[in-house]
Amino acid sequence: MTDPALDVITFILTVRSFNANQALDEQDLPPEHRRVFWEGGEIERPIAATTEGIRQATGVERPWDAVSGLMFTERDDFTGAIKLADAAMAESWFFDRVGAEQLQANPTLAYAYADDVDGEVDYEEARAANRSIRADRVWIDSLLAEYFQDEEDEDMLDLVDVRAPEEIEMTLDDLVLTAAQEEEIRKIVKAIEYRDYLGAIGLREIGKLLFVGPPGTGKTTASRALAEELDLPFVEVKLSMITSQYLGETAKNVDKFFEVAKRLAPCILFIDEFDFVAKTRRSDEHAAIKRAVNTLLKSIDEVSLIRDEVLLIGATNHPDELDAAAWRRFDEIVNFPKPDEPMRADILRVVTRQMDISDFDPEEIAAATEGLTGSDLRMVLREAVLEALTENRRTVTQEDLLAAVREFEERDTLRDLDMIDGDHEALVAGGGGHSHEHH
Ligand SMILES: Nc1ncnc2c1ncn2[C@@H]1O[C@H](COP(=O)(O)OP(=O)(O)OP(=O)(O)O)[C@@H](O)[C@H]1O
Ligand SMILES: [Mg+2]
Secondary structure (H helix, E strand, C coil), rough: CHHHHHHHHHHHEEEEEEHCCCCCCCCHCCCHCCCCCCEECCCCCCCCCCCCHHHHHCCCHHHHHHHHCCCEEECCCCCCCCCECCCCHHHHHHHHHCCHHHHCCHHHHHHHHHHCCCCCHHHHHHHHHHCCCCHHHHHHHHHHHHHHHHHHHHHHHEEEEEEEEHCCCCCCCCCCCCCCHHHHHHHHHHHHHCCHHHHHHHCCCEEEEECCCCCCCCCCHHHHHHHHHHCCCEEEHHHHHHHCCCCCHHHHHHHHHHHHHHHHHCEEEECCCCCHHHHHHHHCHHHHHHHHHHHHHHHHHHCCCHHCCCCEEEEEEHHHCHHHHCCCCCCCEEEEECHHHHHHHHHHHHHHCCCCCCCCHHHHHCCCCCCHHHHHHHHHHHHHHHHHHHHHCCCHHHHHHHHHHHHHHHHHHHHHHHCCCCCCHHHHHCCCCCCCCCC
């Protein structure tokens, strides 16, 4: 479907219209176009369609080869920029090939050419539907570069992982959620949408969620998917990291990652391994770490979705270890249980959407996988696919899946073994999974 010449000309016409209309800004450029021009926190006019820029924006490796055969193009030998020798001819070539739909997806072109194509084109709508610049990696990078310039700051950026929504691969569509989880997500989406109203009526204690549940139940994935859904940058912190280096600086580091979040706001601040807080308060940890944890609790009190536009999500595998002080700072607790049988079947259906499976019966596998998490089911699937590939098969069978389930369970038994004192048969080569007669 993609036509390299059309992609290149679309880009060149966009550049041209953007330069010609001062009223347009970065929010009018499609994300793949504007990332080429976003520099130091802005787009400076005039922008130009250089060979490298076209390559980045369109993915066309040899842009000039794609359009040199058209009568209205020319290349500046010195800069390598591709230009239109005859703009009117280029436009009519373009209108022969695109309709309202393509213009609607590009606010700059919608602004410039709404009247030149058949069909309804609405510039305001196109602009509103265009993804926010805040979801772009380049936007996040330029902001971080601006605020965190010296070396010490750069070290601190190692402690947090900032992800752009455009980089998040698994979306809410890829997750099977419980009804209660969906309800919480709906609430938080509304709270963000109506945050001015909530502030006005004095409801400020909103927007701090704690996700609790065993490993592999989707806590991290759901948090990221929420960032993708809401087009918000995702700032991720692992609490155990704050102690791994610069002991004396830990309290300051905690302050800093809240600062990163406030600078990027509106955003999601995800604090993983939240049980770390409780652990350090109980044990005889270094005083610096205790100070850091107290700073953390204080910062959590001070940050607000309504005022700072930071949505805080904590996650833990050990809710039982959290003390009251940590617990009461969250206004919603969201449970991530191990999936029950119907949910396991749904997860299997979702994770196999792109695959070809013969005799696929997700219910049968769900019935055989009591106690497995979403993450475990993914692992089972991966195993089945690899196993089939060893026989050069791209089609996985139901039998492959069931075999992978059995194998997974064996793995699980191995994990529970005491490797030093154990005298379990699986620890002796030739024993384990094979059928022996020594019982
Ligand atoms: N309900 C689910 N639906 C679809 N996929 C799931 C589900 N739960 C887990 N997974 C998959 O399992 C993998 C691991 O999930 P994730 O890392 O989000 O778990 P987690 O709860 O954060 O675990 P941990 O406590 O170890 O950090 C992901 O690839 C995710 O897609
Ligand atoms: Mg996780």
